[in-house]
Amino acid sequence: MSNRYAVILAAGQGTRMKSKLYKVLHPVCGKPMVQHVVDQVKMLNIQELVTVIGHGAELVKAQLGEESHYALQEEQLGTAHAVMQAQQSLEGKEGVTIVVCGDTPLIKAETMESLFKHHEEVSAKATILTARIDDPTGYGRIIRNENGFVEKIVEHKDATETEREINEINTGTYCFDNAALFEALKKVSNDNVQGEFYLPDVVEILKNQGEVVTAFQTTDLEETLGVNDRVALAEAERIMRSRINEGHMRNGVTIIDPQNTYIESDVVIGQDTIVLPGTILKGKTRIGSDCQIGPNSEIDTCEVGDETVIRQSAAYNSSIGSLVNIGPFAHIRPDSDIHDEVKIGNFVEIKKAVFGKGSKASHLSYIGDAEVGSDVNIGCGSITVNYDGKNKFLTRIEDGVFIGCNSNLVAPVTVGKGAYVAAGSTITKDVPGNALSIARAQQVNKENYVEKLNKKK
Known part of the structure; x- marks a missing residue:
């Protein structure tokens, strides 16, 4: 196998x-489009990856970091100019x-690998990734000879009536012999209406020049979708979401309503977990086996253990x-x-707190900046008063404590x-440990007070 290189065009x-927000940074299922492409390209045993950047160059570099080398296209003068x-x-x-x-966030490593192999098998200097489409209007047509090799690519506006009936189109992804590519780039002219290369x-x-030029046709038209506007972005999101959900279901996850379940690309879910409708799973979330998530829950970048239930709730950047x-x-x-066997009930808010094994806050409580031991019961309406207007302070509740309802710590x-x-x-x-603490005003009952008040009225 020959050395492999990749050029990603991300300057527009x-x-x-x-x-x-620059186009390639718009997210699809939680990840910028260009990151999807890079992640797939990195699976191809690439010796060197170069991303061509222009608009938003620093932001693209910040996203990709050291995953790529970079080339700056200061002025956008066409795709050939970008590769140059x-x-x-x-x-x-x-x-x-x-x-x-x-x-093109939907393109798959498997398709690009097949493109590489086809290119190498036929000893081509250039191979075009193509697809067939029912309505090819606006796309460049692939014109093949009787041996199946590419004669030319004809843009729609330049095509004859016969050529316009061809429905095999250029997707904009190519393989080139590297040396031949850069020699040919020097000969590209901008003698066209747009003045671009x-x-x-x-x-x-x-x-x-008499070189072999061929085409490899993908069977999955959807993965060639290029995102140029918000309509195409939503379509890419829909396709990617369907792909992600199908992957989880084939790995043993039950998704009750895949069309109304939103799982980002880096989420991991264990077998026999059930995901109910309206659930959103984001970031680097990891969910164990035999869980029930949802309905209508949002979990972002959390670790969730086995056999846990999260109903109609939100969790962020935490361990459960x-x-x-x-x-x-x-x-x-x-x-x-939040440790094992904990119960966090309805309308309870937990913030920057450790919650020990077997403890529970069943309803209507706020526990912030706290260390809660094991087997603690926190009664309804109790709060940790952690903020004095300038600073946050820590509350410690040790093992086996019982906090009565409507308590302020x-x-x-x-x-x-x-x-x-x-x-x-x-x-x-x-x-102190094992003490009973009572901190409230003494109750006073004024008998017949209401009767006296009514007489005054």
């Missing part, structure tokens, strides 16, 4: 997107170069153990660490192991 601004910017990195090297657009002209130059029961309508905010404060806090208490001092 994408004016039809009508966005401040990779000359310093690739010219003179022996091997095969794939050129792929950064706005077009990469398909390289195909014609090589063909006129096994056999945990969360919701409905709970909110797990970032940096929370004013941090910094510690409630010792096995202690009880009476309902309605506002705790401002540490509570």
Whole structure:
């Protein structure tokens, strides 16, 4: 197998997107389009990857980091001009170069691998990835000879009536003999209406030199979709979401309603987990086996153990153990660490807190900046008062504590192991272990008060 190189075209601004965000950085299923392309290209045993950047260059570099080398196209003068910017990195090297657009997030490594192999098997100088489409209007047509090799690519506006009936189109992805590519690029002219240098002209130059030019047809038209506006972006999202959900289902996950379940590309889910409708799973979320997630839950970048249930709740950047029961309508905010067998009930908010094994806050509580031990019961309406207007303070609740309903724990404060806090208490001092703490005004009953008040009226 020859050396392999890749050039990703990511310099365009994408004016039809009508966005401040550069086109290739628009996300599809949680990941920028250009990142999808890079991730697939990296699976091809590539010796060197060059991303051609222009608009939003620094942002694209920040996204891809050291995964790629970069070439700057300061002025966008066409696709051939863009590839020419990779000359310093690739010219003179022996091997095969794939050129792929950064706005084609659905393209698969398997298809590009097949393109490489076909190119090498027929000893071609150029191979075009093609597809068949029912309505090829606007696309460049592939004109083949009787042996199946490519004679030329004809743009729609230049095609004859007979050529327009051809439905095999140019997808904009190519393989080239690397040395031949950069020699031919020097001969590309911009003698056209737009005054730009077009990469398909390289195909014609090589063909006129008597070189072998061929095409490889993908059977999956959807993966060739180029995203140029928000309509195409939504279509790419739909296709990618369907692909992701199908992958999880084939791996043993039950998704009740795939069309209304939104799972980003880096999410991992264990076998026999059930995902209910309206659920959104984002970022680097990892969910264990035998869980039930949803309906209408949002989980972003969380670790979730086995046999955990999260109903109609939201969780972000946190660790959630096994056999945990969360919701409905709970909110797990970032940096929370919820251990096994915990119950977080309806309208409970947890923020930057450790929640020990077997502890529970069943309803209507706020636990923020806290360390909660194991087997703790936090009663309805209880809160950790963690903020004085300037600083946050820590509340410690040790193992086996019982916090009565409607209690305020004013941090910094510690409630010792096995202690009880009476309902309605506002705790401002540490509570010793095994103590009962009562911090509320003494009840006073004024008999016949209402009768006297009514007489005054």
